[in-house]
Amino acid sequence: MYNDKDAKKIVDIIQSYARKHSLWVVAYGTGCGAIEIPPTMTSRYDAERFGIRGSATPRQADVLLITGYLAVKTLKRVIRTYEQMQAPKFVMGFGSCTINGGMYWDSYNTINALDRYLPVDVFINGCMPRPEAVISGFIKLQQLISEGKAEGAEKYLKNLEWYRENQNKVIPNWNMPDYNW
Amino acid sequence: MEINWSSVIGIVATPVIAFIVGVLYGGAVRKITARVQNRYGPPITQNLFDIIKLYSKKTAIQHGVMQHLGPVFAITASVTSLYFIPVIKDSPYFQNFSFNGDLIFLLYMMVFGSLGMALGAGQTGNPNSAIGVSRGLSQMVGYEIPFVLALVAIMIQFKTTSLNELLAVQDHFTNWIIFQSPLAFVAGILAFLGMMHYAPFDVVIAPAEIASGPPSEFGGKYLGLMMTSGSIFAFVKLVLFVDIFLGGASDFITLIIKTFLLYMIPVLTGIVSPRFRTEQSILFFWKWPTFIGILAIIVVVLNG
Amino acid sequence: MEELKIEKEIAEEISKTFHSAEVTVKREKRVVVKLRDDLITPFLSYAKNNMNFIHLAHISCVDWLEDNKFELIYSLLNYDNKVMILAKTYIDRENPEFVSHTNYWDQAETYEREMREMYGINFKGNKRLTEFILEDWQGIPPMRRDFDTVKFSQDTFYNRPGRENAQDVRTTVTKKSGEEIPEIGKDYTVRNL
Numbered sequence: 079m080y081n082d083k084d085a086k087k088i089v090d091i092i093q094s095y096a097r098k099h100s101l102w103v104v105a106y107g108t109g110c111g112a113i114e115i116p117p118t119m120t121s122r123y124d125a126e127r128f129g130i131r132g133s134a135t136p137r138q139a140d141v142l143l144i145t146g147y148l149a150v151k152t153l154k155r156v157i158r159t160y161e162q163m164q165a166p167k168f169v170m171g172f173g174s175c176t177i178n179g180g181m182y183w184d185s186y187n188t189i190n191a192l193d194r195y196l197p198v199d200v201f202i203n204g205c206m207p208r209p210e211a212v213i214s215g216f217i218k219l220q221q222l223i224s225e226g227k228a229e230g231a232e233k234y235l236k237n238l239e240w241y242r243e244n245q246n247k248v249i250p251n252w253n254m255p256d257y258n259w
Numbered sequence: 260m261e262i263n264w265s266s267v268i269g270i271v272a273t274p275v276i277a278f279i280v281g282v283l284y285g286g287a288v289r290k291i292t293a294r295v296q297n298r299y300g301p302p303i304t305q306n307l308f309d310i311i312k313l314y315s316k317k318t319a320i321q322h323g324v325m326q327h328l329g330p331v332f333a334i335t336a337s338v339t340s341l342y343f344i345p346v347i348k349d350s351p352y353f354q355n356f357s358f359n360g361d362l363i364f365l366l367y368m369m370v371f372g373s374l375g376m377a378l379g380a381g382q383t384g385n386p387n388s389a390i391g392v393s394r395g396l397s398q399m400v401g402y403e404i405p406f407v408l409a410l411v412a413i414m415i416q417f418k419t420t421s422l423n424e425l426l427a428v429q430d431h432f433t434n435w436i437i438f439q440s441p442l443a444f445v446a447g448i449l450a451f452l453g454m455m456h457y458a459p460f461d462v463v464i465a466p467a468e469i470a471s472g473p474p475s476e477f478g479g480k481y482l483g484l485m486m487t488s489g490s491i492f493a494f495v496k497l498v499l500f501v502d503i504f505l506g507g508a509s510d511f512i513t514l515i516i517k518t519f520l521l522y523m524i525p526v527l528t529g530i531v532s533p534r535f536r537t538e539q540s541i542l543f544f545w546k547w548p549t550f551i552g553i554l555a556i557i558v559v560v561l562n563g
Numbered sequence: 564m565e566e567l568k569i570e571k572e573i574a575e576e577i578s579k580t581f582h583s584a585e586v587t588v589k590r591e592k593r594v595v596v597k598l599r600d601d602l603i604t605p606f607l608s609y610a611k612n613n614m615n616f617i618h619l620a621h622i623s624c625v626d627w628l629e630d631n632k633f634e635l636i637y638s639l640l641n642y643d644n645k646v647m648i649l650a651k652t653y654i655d656r657e658n659p660e661f662v663s664h665t666n667y668w669d670q671a672e673t674y675e676r677e678m679r680e681m682y683g684i685n686f687k688g689n690k691r692l693t694e695f696i697l698e699d700w701q702g703i704p705p706m707r708r709d710f711d712t713v714k715f716s717q718d719t720f721y722n723r724p725g726r727e728n729a730q731d732v733r734t735t736v737t738k739k740s741g742e743e744i745p746e747i748g749k750d751y752t753v754r755n756l
Contacts, residue, residue, distance in 0.1 A: 096311035099302075105467075124298040126289070129305055134471040135387075137320065137478030140312075151698040164479040165317040178723040184713040186705045187697065190720040248719060251699040 098220045099129040104139035109146020111173045118209040136162040147175035147188045165231040171201040194244045197230035281490030282306045295530045313483030322383045329379010330484040336372030337492040348507035362420045383476035391472020394537045395463040401544035402453030408552025409447035416559045429506035437504045442555035444504050449548035457529030460540050569644050592646050600652045616641045622674035628708040631656045663688035681706035
């Protein structure tokens with residue numbers, strides 16, 4: 079017998095399997111960690127075997143990789159990039175700087191905790207994390223996707239006011255367009 | 260009116276088969292590229308995963324009507340072109356709508372998708388899209404000329420514009436048009452390199468330079484539609500060239516072997532090639548392939 | 564001291580031309596000139612036109628909070644003998660103003676913009692003293708020494724617990740693993756905040 083719920087379940091399984099095995103990372107390096115991405119993607123560590131691929135524009139991407147420290151000026155661009163991406167989208171915090179500020183914890187111009195401004199699904203610890211750590215972070219993200227726990231985008235929409243408040247606190251001149259994402 | 264059920268089945272099955280074969284070829288190309296670059300590479304079904312994922316994304320991009328219609332134009336052109344090509348020779352299932360003038364029709368139809376995409380990408384207002392579109396259309400002007408010359412040479416030689424009649428001519432492998440009219444084949448295959456948009460003719464979608472060009476503002480379902488269209492269109496071009504030059508295929512295994520071998524020409528050229536600028540690629544197409552195409556016509560006329 | 568011949572010649576020429584200048588040969592290829600602030604423009608002009616120091620490598624600034632002074636340092640390079648002159652001068656810290664040298668070197672514009680942003684020095688004559696690296700900066704310029712960067716960071720950005728100060732990572736790690744810090748390592752101390 080045709081059952082609507084079962085059909086939905088099957089579709090969900092197929093979708094999460096496809097999402098899991100096709101993670102497109104927007105090519106946007108924010109800090110020094112961007113230097114770890116080329117070895118991750120090329121012959122030595124070959125992230126493409128997990129379906130991880132670079133994507134040229136935020137419109138096509140699934141994963142926003144915040145590679146390292148995030149200056150306030152860059153945060154503004156990152157938020158803009160993030161809001162142009164199409165849901166479901168995931169954010170990965172890369173390196174100590176995104177967790178607690180790292181070695182730039184007392185800097186006047188870098189944020190200390192990324193998850194106050196954007197919903198982070200996976201943090202990768204280290205300064206710098208090696209390509210192995212990056213790939214293990216991606217595999218953790220794949221696990222979360224298959225368990226249905228990587229719901230950063232929905233969290234962001236639900237708590238948008240809280241995120242906006244935090245963002246406006248560090249970005250005084252908020253002259254950005256509103257995206258109907 | 261009696262309904263020909265076998266051709267109905269064929270009409271339903273053709274796009275599905277074209278999609279599956281095209282997607283798997285795309286995955287195989289990624290795998291081969293990876294192996295050449297000494298990588299393990301993604302699984303062969305990777306493009307299928309990508310397309311499913313793109314279709315399952317929530318998509319909210321609004322730039323205007325043409326932006327919605329661009330990918331639709333592309334897939335319309337691909338599927339329509341596919342329907343006018345006899346996929347399997349002398350098969351009751353896969354004759355589709357092929358008719359007497361289908362070569363001329365296909366010449367027009369295969370351009371339609373690119374033009375639709377150009378309109379769609381133009382409306383997004385992204386400067387990268389505009390650059391990509393202008394490059395793509397210029398390059399199309401480049402490779403269309405040797406392609407048309409090659410087809411015209413064949414049309415004059417066999418006095419037909421029907422693919423089915425061309426297939427009927429090539430009844431034995433010594434009668435394949437690649438052997439009967441080698442100059443036309445050379446011109447055609449050089450144009451084919453440009454048609455497949457692999458390096459050195461991939462300046463249109465240069466990802467690091469103009470952020471993937473025309474589709475740079477398309478994401479989610481639009482991109483999924485475009486990838487689907489691209490997979491089908493790759494299959495269309497391969498089957499067309501196999502039908503014209505390599506004697507078609509009377510069963511699927513022959514078809515797969517022939518199309519795959521033909522596909523490897525642009526792919527393997529692409530892996531080892533750097534990228535031409537637009538004017539360089541136009542210069543390339545207008546020099547030797549055009550010259551060979553004209554030579555093919557002259558030879559045919561003199562012999563004829 | 565045969566090897567410092569060129570440097571000494573340069574120092575002699577400078578002190579002959581600018582009597583109030585305090586010239587020292589720091590080391591090989593490095594001459595330091597201390598000047599009154601109104602002599603900087605003539606000196607740069609003289610060095611560029613008469614002594615062939617055609618390249619302005621850098622302009623930097625030091626904040627002498629205790630003396631209530633800013634020190635400006637102009638680095639000039641001669642391509643022929645590869646000698647670098649560091650021309651130093653002091654300016655008032657309360658109302659920092661100086662002359663722009665964009666007429667002599669175009670690249671001075673960028674350095675002056677940066678110093679305006681980081682130290683608040685106003686360079687008169689620079690036509691492009693707009694926002695440079697910092698975006699929408701409010702408050703005192705961040706590179707001044709009376710700007711408390713730790714306090715600013717703690718006020719503006721959320722500080723995750725466990726990162727309140729520069730904890731001695733070594734002590735924490737040794738405490739956790741139960742190891743002893745070797746004698747040789749005990750001399751190195753972390754700046755106490």
